[in-house]
Amino acid sequence: MTAIPDPHAVAPAPSVRAPADADPPPPPPRPFLTRLGDWASDDIPAAIALVVLSVIVACSIFAPWIAPHDPTLQNYDIILEAPSPDYLLGTDDLGRDVFSRLIHGASASVYAAFLSVGVAALLGIPVGLIAGYAGGYVDEAVSRIIDTFLSFPAIVLAIAVTGVLGIGLTNAMIAVGIVFAPQLARLARARALVLKQELYVDAARCFGASTGHILIRHVLPNAIQPVLVQMTLLMAVALLAEASLSFLGLGMQPPEPSWGSMIARAYLYIQLAPEQMWAPGIAILVTALSFNTLGESLREALDPTSR
Amino acid sequence: MKDMAPDSPLLRVEGLGIGFGARRGRIALRITEGVSFDIARGERVGLVGESGCGKTITGLSLMRLLPGNARIEGRILLDGEDLAKASPPRMRKIRGKRIAMIFQEPMSALDPVFTIGAQIGEALTLHETVTRAECRERVVEMLAAVGIPAPEKRHDEYPHQLSGGMRQRAMIAMALICKPELIVADEPTTALDVTIQAQIMDLLRDLSERTGTALLFITHDLGVVAETCTRMITMYAGQVVEDAPVDAALTRPRHPYTSGLLRSLPQLNRARGEFAFIAGRVPSPAAMPAGCRFRSRCELAGPGCEAPQTLERVEEGRLARCHRAPDLDLPGAVA
Numbered sequence: 001m002t003a004i005p006d007p008h009a010v011a012p013a014p015s016v017r018a019p020a021d022a023d024p025p026p027p028p029p030r031p032f033l034t035r036l037g038d039w040a041s042d043d044i045p046a047a048i049a050l051v052v053l054s055v056i057v058a059c060s061i062f063a064p065w066i067a068p069h070d071p072t073l074q075n076y077d078i079i080l081e082a083p084s085p086d087y088l089l090g091t092d093d094l095g096r097d098v099f100s101r102l103i104h105g106a107s108a109s110v111y112a113a114f115l116s117v118g119v120a121a122l123l124g125i126p127v128g129l130i131a132g133y134a135g136g137y138v139d140e141a142v143s144r145i146i147d148t149f150l151s152f153p154a155i156v157l158a159i160a161v162t163g164v165l166g167i168g169l170t171n172a173m174i175a176v177g178i179v180f181a182p183q184l185a186r187l188a189r190a191r192a193l194v195l196k197q198e199l200y201v202d203a204a205r206c207f208g209a210s211t212g213h214i215l216i217r218h219v220l221p222n223a224i225q226p227v228l229v230q231m232t233l234l235m236a237v238a239l240l241a242e243a244s245l246s247f248l249g250l251g252m253q254p255p256e257p258s259w260g261s262m263i264a265r266a267y268l269y270i271q272l273a274p275e276q277m278w279a280p281g282i283a284i285l286v287t288a289l290s291f292n293t294l295g296e297s298l299r300e301a302l303d304p305t306s307r
Numbered sequence: 308m309k310d311m312a313p314d315s316p317l318l319r320v321e322g323l324g325i326g327f328g329a330r331r332g333r334i335a336l337r338i339t340e341g342v343s344f345d346i347a348r349g350e351r352v353g354l355v356g357e358s359g360c361g362k363t364i365t366g367l368s369l370m371r372l373l374p375g376n377a378r379i380e381g382r383i384l385l386d387g388e389d390l391a392k393a394s395p396p397r398m399r400k401i402r403g404k405r406i407a408m409i410f411q412e413p414m415s416a417l418d419p420v421f422t423i424g425a426q427i428g429e430a431l432t433l434h435e436t437v438t439r440a441e442c443r444e445r446v447v448e449m450l451a452a453v454g455i456p457a458p459e460k461r462h463d464e465y466p467h468q469l470s471g472g473m474r475q476r477a478m479i480a481m482a483l484i485c486k487p488e489l490i491v492a493d494e495p496t497t498a499l500d501v502t503i504q505a506q507i508m509d510l511l512r513d514l515s516e517r518t519g520t521a522l523l524f525i526t527h528d529l530g531v532v533a534e535t536c537t538r539m540i541t542m543y544a545g546q547v548v549e550d551a552p553v554d555a556a557l558t559r560p561r562h563p564y565t566s567g568l569l570r571s572l573p574q575l576n577r578a579r580g581e582f583a584f585i586a587g588r589v590p591s592p593a594a595m596p597a598g599c600r601f602r603s604r605c606e607l608a609g610p611g612c613e614a615p616q617t618l619e620r621v622e623e624g625r626l627a628r629c630h631r632a633p634d635l636d637l638p639g640a641v642a
Contacts, residue, residue, distance in 0.1 A: 203481075204418075208402040
């Protein structure tokens, strides 16, 4: 404050009757690791899920260094072998190491999950927020398009989109993302419809905020909670969609491994070596379950009133 | 409060008419008609009237925050600039910076996902370029100024961690952070309990005196007006019926409606069982009577009342919309 008396200068007023509040000084901010520890001990399933997902993400990144064998190297002397110290999970019908293929397949799965949900979020959230906030004709038009998309079975639409975009994991997952987008859009729209009635949105307008600013600063953060939860749940669905599309031959192309294509391969020899299904099957199950658990935990953690 | 010349008010509202459901330029439903008043710099004006008389809509129209299907007639002059015709970007520059608003519900007027400090800072950064440190410093300073204890700590707390009174103080801090020239307070204390109400009103009066910010109180609580305001504007059925200095209006109202409002205040020294009220209800905007709008409820209605009434000067600084105002001797609230 300057020495010049400013007509607007506001000094703490002793005349203001403020309730005497004997607040203790704020506790020093606790280190991140302590808080992480508290959270983990509060929610053990979520902590386990986080560890599992971290391991899977690490596998997908460091696969070439972790995997004991080349995942595409064929050896016709050891076809459909049982697990052994050298081949931890046995070998597949072309004599490739199942364990190495599982580790390399993780990157396809993680990539598939993040790509498809990312595409869905980028498409769905803005469209939903704008439709809900704008209302009127915009909302009508967007909602009908969303309804149309939702009326298709997801896999059928993904197959159709892959048909247009071409076969391959990236195209398949973009297709899955497009299929997911209406789900997120509908959630975001529903939240925006509620939030635009909130007084703090009016208050923000009242303080001179533009529509874009209100959408990004007030509507998006308040709408994002159920959307984020839905996104983690979609990650699990994306994983299964990747498996399905790869199983159908529309996703990961041979010889590159993915969990879905591994199951597809193993399916051919189910009578000879049924144990071939287990490794990729359990990997998909555990990963999907982890995403779901983490999503549930996120739902609770994001509620500001539960802090 | 340097410029108090009556010819250059901070805000001049002229013939403000608000209506809804306009088609081809014709307004289907008129809510207010010909509302005119001035607010000088640093003046505290109470806008009173019963529910549905157009107080809130008038307050919102000053900031052009009416719903999309509303139509505005007349002029809203802020320092000579007509806000009724201002472009949306221009309006955004004025909202928060020159005219700020305080709402009735502090519970829901704060965004639950941001800290108090972040929200007040947001109101500041929308209009001024400040560094983060500067922003924090000014927000904490403002929190202290509105009487929030431990402002450094409250800065980083979420709205749900604050009591109702604290939230209303935070809203006031948000309204004041850009040092507006006028604050529109729409029933700022209705949602609070009585002791907190008194604190908030004291705070607003105090801040207005120290900063020279003009206040427009929209309320139906005449006690609030009596304690805080310098002038009282009474609205009835979408029209201003009386405009007078607050003491004069309370002791010797010039319009029968103001008198009726004052007499219907519960009083402790009155005998049991007597509870004055104004019979009937506000006419619907869809079926406004011709002539004096208060006629059907007025005890003093007589010849001449069937003609439309105009807002006339009764004495120095007093206006009333009643042709009999100069002759009437009406009872007020305080003897």
